[in-house]
Amino acid sequence: MTSLDLSPSGLTAPGTSSTPGSEWWRSAVIYQIYPRSFADQSGDGIGDLPGVTAHLDDLAELGVDAIWLSPFMVSPQKDAGYDVADYCDVDPLFGTLGDFDDMLDAAHRRDIRVIIDLVPNHSSDQHEWFQQALAAPAGSPERARYMFRDGKGVDGATPPNNWDSVFGGSAWTRVTEPDGTPGQWYLHLFDESQPDFDWSNPVVHEEFRRILRFWLDRGVDGFRVDVAHGLVKADDLPDYHAPEDGDSMGGNERNVPYWGQDGVHDIYRDWHGVLAEYEGDRALCGEAWMPTVAEMAKWVRPDEMQQTFNFAYLVSDWKAKKQRRVIRESIEGFGAVGAPSTWVLSNHDVVRHASRLALTAASPQGQGIGPDSPGKPIPELGLRRARAATALMLALPGGAYLYQGEELGLPEVIELPNEVRQDPTWFRTAGERYGRDGCRVPLPWNADEPAFGFNATGAAWLPQPAEWAELAHDAQTADEASTLSLYRLALRTRRRYGLGRGELEWLSGYRRKAVAFRNGEVTVLTNFGRRPVVLPDGARVLLASEPLENGAVPQDVTVWLVAD
Template sequence: MTSTAPDAVYSLPSARGAEWWRSAVIYQIYPRSFADSNGDGIGDLPGITAHLAELSALGVDAVWLSPFMTSPQKDAGYDVADYCDVDPLFGTLADFDAMLGEAHAHGIRLIVDLVPNHSSDQHVWFQQALAASPGSPERARYLFREGKGEHGELPPNNWQSVFGGPAWTRVTEPDGTPGQWYLHLFDSSQPDFDWTNPEVQAEFRRILRFWLDRGVDGFRVDVAHGLMKKKGLPDYTPAADAGSMGGDETDVPYWGQPEVHDIYRDWHKVLAEYDGDRALCAEAWMPTVAEIAKWVRPDEMNQAFNFGYLMTEWDAAKLREVIVESLHEYHAVGAPSTWVLSNHDVIRHASRLALTADSPQGDGIGPNSPGKPDPVLGLRRARAATTLMLALPGSAYLYQGEELGLPEVIDIPDDARQDPTWFRTNHERYGRDGCRVPLPWVADAPAYGFNDSGNSWLPQPAEWKQLARDVEAADAASTLSLYTTLLAQRRARSLGTGTLEWIDGAGADTVSFRNGNVVVIANLGADPVPVPAGRVIVSSGPLQGGLIPVDTTVWVEAD
């Protein structure tokens, strides 16, 4: 095998040091679905603390904790009423401090989710805005506008919510008359902040410092591309098949405005006040890798989820293309690529990679969806995709439960669904509940060990008994065992800080490269391909003698 193309070799820049976030494997915890310590059916912070040893054994470097702050829970915590306290549903600040201390004791860093695009309508600022008059300082913290039409009865523009329906809601003024409208790119209970307001900017600097002072290692920034809106708020109609977060369209007036980068330059300075390489990670759904890379320029954020990679089809040529583009664009700004295959907003990749019909991001899948996945094919491809991803240089994010091979839960009863998308689209789009079902820990325990009571805020399918962690921990061929081996070998061989060199000779339907002394071949074709010379380190599935079967990835220690 020989290297190909002048751009065939990529290595992470070293001039800025060896910060932990450049190569870390970061595990996303969705708190309400991870582990429940008090039996109320909803996961909590003490539940997380009780299972940190398992995450240490898995081999992750850090945890990203989805929202746990005070919230009415209209959108599972992404509607924040108090940014500097813990919602009683999840525990207390003391519980948070105990969890953080225990994580650090296990050598696990902690990143918290921050939601700056919008607050809850129960936030004290929004309640003050409702009580105040048009043009007041209280309303200037949000995006209040006069309506169109003879009596202001029409919304200020035609924007639609990510969750479906109009992005504007009209308020009733304190005197009882119909009044202004406020913008909410998400649910009507999530009013958008006006980030041109210095008071909003100062408040979030305070919030950052509150959590940094407690010892957190960084922030994942929700809707990081949405804080600034185009001046004048012009009408905009997305394509009918567009993803809900804008990752496949250009010139969207509420995504990716140039001014948003000034906010993160300001935050970069705040984090620089603290020791320990504190990190900022962007959720920025932009149409190209080059656009996403703008979020990780040297004076801005440190990581940005590689959604282009996540959304790429299971196709060798397309995967090679997105990997080449990612390494080139991120390298150009001195940043690592941040690889990801699943999270709390997308169909789990053990199902997504086996869909036979399109499913735009955010729509989800349910009983009436076309092209439902083949679970056997999906798991085989998911294991191969993860084995490929974890050999790439850069950082990688894992979503809770993918290490068990959990699929998307499709058959959730209609009356059990809770995603705002389900309600705001009149049950036309299933939304994200299917990837948020509570984890199975113990096969023969109530709620599969999620808690002791058997309660669960979303129903767990019966087939998850065989995917419980205790079952998989005892099986050397399980997905959990595969992930544990991959993470151990990745760390031992420094693949996260390594160099990628493309190789040919394995076939056009493979993704084949070398990272250090490890040759990686993912077979995405229709026929088996030869195992390269050397010692097999790990394989995503059984090999066929000297052949790599279809939908299988292998790591080989090169001769």
């Protein structure tokens, strides 16, 4: 028996290392947990770590290989935990370090690896370092940990440059000095409560090595690195104004002085060495919104990260030509540096793909959709396309990421009342942008329980739509036609046929509005056109995202086939 057969998933067990080229992360299906919306054991309306532990059997039954937890560290929660005040402790909202250790141990006993979110671009303004910086004078070592700069003009009343925050408004805030006078400005690419670290300072590097080792020593299997392309800024901080039609994280923009600077790669080479000190194929996955796959691939060169999110795939149009192109470019681009491609359709920052794929207007990446948005999605079409897209994605070689609730077919929640919204984007743009709350609504577990089983009290930090009762986990469990059943079948079949470790071979002879390829023994067909696609002779259906029609694949349907 080889080392690849040590766990039910066919991957090496947590804590053991595999031979180069067969590491677990190359083919793993990783399930993103947004802790405040996953499950709430305390009953306060906010999900917690004991809630995660309570549902690990459900995730094992789903068939995932790993979980990634969005931030649960100490935070004032101005940006749902992405504003970290203490990187080495658990926020009481989510439990304790003991609860984390219990969850980690319980996951590992089920052969589920655990990746945690790390936020190195910025901290909370409540972080001890920033509080020390505010109390210290200009030019002090305390201020040198962050991006403090003098303003322009005689009295320094103009920001150092014209950069805008991702969340809207200026990226600079002026401080009041300890003596009460107006003082320097600090950079925050996101909310003003999230000051950017200065990564030209060796002290910052050493602190994050300490943070990495703290969690690695506890046994985590890796880190998802937030804003992985943003840590280093151009030396002279030149003026730059993002285009009005650009996306919020710079994914379609070039030569941005605060995204994708060469110096970030030195940071991840250093971190690669830290992870290499530990057994178990520990992994780094970067959130790097870059314009092309080739540029994203720079983050996963052999001595840097193990994975980076494939945002080009996530934002690709639901058209056969566009899908073929992005799949081909992804496999070639990542393969050129010896890395697997990753595939992802939804996460906590984007409109859920059960809605996004059926928008009748352009998808507003990072801005969200709400009651007054143009081009609202067509629900039935969105779910049909989402199921087909997921079936297509899970048949591709490489790693795949799922976002909590997509296995239930959850749509974006559009009709949230203004008074419940919490995303800083909503506040910083005075309601011009809805933000990301619509993809973060707490999950429905049990149709007939308070808060649909999210907890026992009925409290929920964002309200759940009444129609989610029919999408609840328990309502779908025994229904073979449900989206949950489709995901379970897809993950089980993906593992059985080794699709994550396979190789893609494009098939000819199909119309241009079909995507057709073979991965090992499995043939995959997705029909994007109105005319049904006839199945090849002698084919047996392993999986279909929707029922076939007279033995043919209808529009917006994916099938997996093997020779009978």
